[in-house]
Amino acid sequence: MTAASPKPQVDTSKPHPARVYDYLLGGKDNYPVDHEVALKLPEASKMDARLNRAFMHRAVAWVARSGIDQYLDIGTGIPTEPNLHQIVQGIAPASRVVYTDNDPIVLRHAEALLISTPEGVTDYIEADVRAPQEILDHARGLLDFDRPIALSLIALMHFLPDDDDPYT
Template sequence: MSENQAPSSGSGRLNTGVAHNARVWNYWIGGKDNYEVDQAVGDQVAGMFPVIRDVARADREFLGRAVRHLVENRGVRQFLDIGTGLPTLDNTHEIAQRSAPDSRIVYVDNDPIVLAHARTLLTSTREGATDYIDADVHRPETIVERASATLDLDRPVAVMMLGILNFVLDTHKAQDIVRQVLSAVPSGSYLVLTHPTTDTDLGGEGNVEAMKFWNENATPPITARTRAEVTAFFDGLEFLEPGLVSCTRWHAATDSPTTVPQFGAVALKP
């Protein structure tokens, strides 16, 4: 889809009667694109697991640091952002094009609420390009095929998977999705990933009951994974320093960052 095309309605009708992740996440980071049902579930989860609001903000801040690092220090000019979520301040294309106006970005999501706001993601510098693909993460072949209309897949691409694989409940399927997408991009590409965990060293034990409540009262269902399971998504890749860490600690903005139960990492495809 080009900048002058309207998003399709292929994802179905917007359901405002059930809390939805994109809207609840928007609520946690202080956005206004949410409804009472999202706020109620968001408040309940935050009451059970207060750090979740910090996780939401930390995940977004990690995105900014990762994109800036890849553009300014690694020369990346192409981004495939899978599981875009609702537009907010400093979206991927804004961060990348601020430093490198010729950057090209393709967003991928299939939530009706995100589709409704996709026009915000289709602004671009004259030198660069942005695109939005209405596609499901479970269909990586479709994502790659349609992304190739905007991205040159013979040149390095940063594949962004922030807070999306936790909605693919089958771990083997999630690993296969990563493998398929990474196999379509060349050496010199990157995987940028965040993922919630129940690991106690990151304070993740509270995720267990919070996610149980979520899965009973909201959509889509979610899961957390251990360090070993998240590390497996990076098989065959080379971690950039400091490796797989709490996302607040990846190129931390402060000398003593807090720890949140959300892994974050960036890795190179050699």
């Protein structure tokens, strides 16, 4: 984690996906601009945030039970317990997890993501999925790329516009 970096600048004049999602999940790390967007969403989308989070819980638990103990989670979101590492380390305590998000507000709360089991490790890097090399270079410090790694991009890629060519 970039612990020595200056306090993250959070622009509260524009809505941001991490904070809108946090609002929909009943969190407190959001601002009036985020509420405005969230309240315009159809009822089904409001429920989707909770269903999505529940899917993340089920999916990573399944992966952990399959024997995978390394995770790269891009588009982590503002911490909401249980976080990914708490689920997988509850199953395999030595699991190693690298979290990434491009929203400075997530970095502000990253301490919650760094409380690992003594046997495992967690780490956080503020980075954009559109800069994969930066993410991979950082993750190599913690994860063994000669062994299986689960990549989580849950509820992330739809934020990338077509101009960014998310398919490649």
